[in-house]
Amino acid sequence: METNSATRNTRKRNNRYATNRNDYKKRKSILQPGMMGFLCTCNYHEKGCVTDAYRLLNLFSDEKSASDKESATSSAINTFVKKKVDKLLEESDIKDEDISTALEKEINELKTEHEMPLPFRKFQVVDTGVKNMIFIASTIPNPLQLVTKIVSELDTTKKQCTRYLLRLLPIEVVCKAYMDKIKIKASELFERYFAQEPKTFSIVFNHRNNNSIKRDEIIEDLAEIILKKNPGNKADLKNPDIAVIVEVIRGICLLSIAPNYYKFKKYNLVEICNRTKNKIFVKQESIALAKEENHEEDSDRILSNTIKQEEYIDNKQNLDAQIEEKE
Helix, strand or coil: CHHHHHHHHHHHHHHHHHHHHHHHHHHCCECCCCCCEEEEECCCCHHHHHHHHHHHHHHHHCCCCHHHHHHHHHHHHHHHHHHHHHHHHHCCCCCHHHHHHHHHHHHHHHHHHHCCCCHHHHEEEEECCCCCEEEEEECCCCHHHHHHHHHHHHHHHCCCCCCCCCEEEEECEEEECCHHHHHHHHHHHHHHHHCCCCCEEEEEEEEECCCCCCHHHHHHHHHHHHHHHCCCCEECCCCCCEEEEEEEECCEEEEEEEECCCCCHHHEHHHHCCCCCCCCCCCHHHHHHCCHHHHHHHHHHHHHHHHHHHHHHHHHHHHHHHHHHHC
16 A cells, blocks of 8 residues: 555656646747847857846847936836826826825836846847757847947957857847748848848858758858849858858748958857957867866866967067067
8 A cells, every 4th residue: 555655646746747847848938930139159058158148138238327217217207197197186086195195006116117127128038949059039129230239349349248158140030941931031131231232242051950941042042132132232252241141940040130240250259359369269169079067177178278378379479579679
């Protein structure tokens, strides 16, 4: 009897675990057509990448100063109060005390709403189904403008703002990975960037867990659409004005427009912050070969060796300079 009771209890626990796991999968957001946002890549530290992305996007998207925020909140509250008072005064049966109590309650709720952290309202991570690739869905109307602001600032200051987040691409179109769907959405997107004045362009295609979309086919079809928008547009693989990034992940296609793609190191935020030509980069391939459980230790070791090599290069350059001065 005791054995049967223990078996039943074990089954109940397993059933509860399976149910909770299924509920989590249902609640978890997944990448879907119609979204806009940012594609982020990392090396195994996905949670750290999400934290970096939230912090960086929130930092550069929040342009208002604290005083501007207070002013906006105060203005909203004043407008709300005026409307609420007008509505309550129409109801003559309500006493003055009831009016003030209702107003105070509504104002507190309005203040709470305005004080909500911005990342929870503007940005939300969704599952791509691929390791080391994270999509941050966003409600902002122009992801490209925000990413351009970020990479331009990093290129100017050379101040590294992320540890785990490597590449940051603005995604303006997410659709099903069928050629007819891709061409329709691409034509709408290219109208904004290639229809006016002539530009040079390149098309960069990547695919993960999808072999149905052929590289040559999609590049030729998209290039044809770009040339139809403006016959003056020309392909330039080395230094294009605009790079069109096509990322196919499982059954989803993501389209990104990336101006100055190679100038900004393919939008790799770590490489953009490179200060000297002699700096030795930590290659993604080397880190990816490290085992996941030892990744952080291996990364720190590689970074430590890199710093030592940089110091040796700097010392050698200083010594060479001193010898030239004496001569």
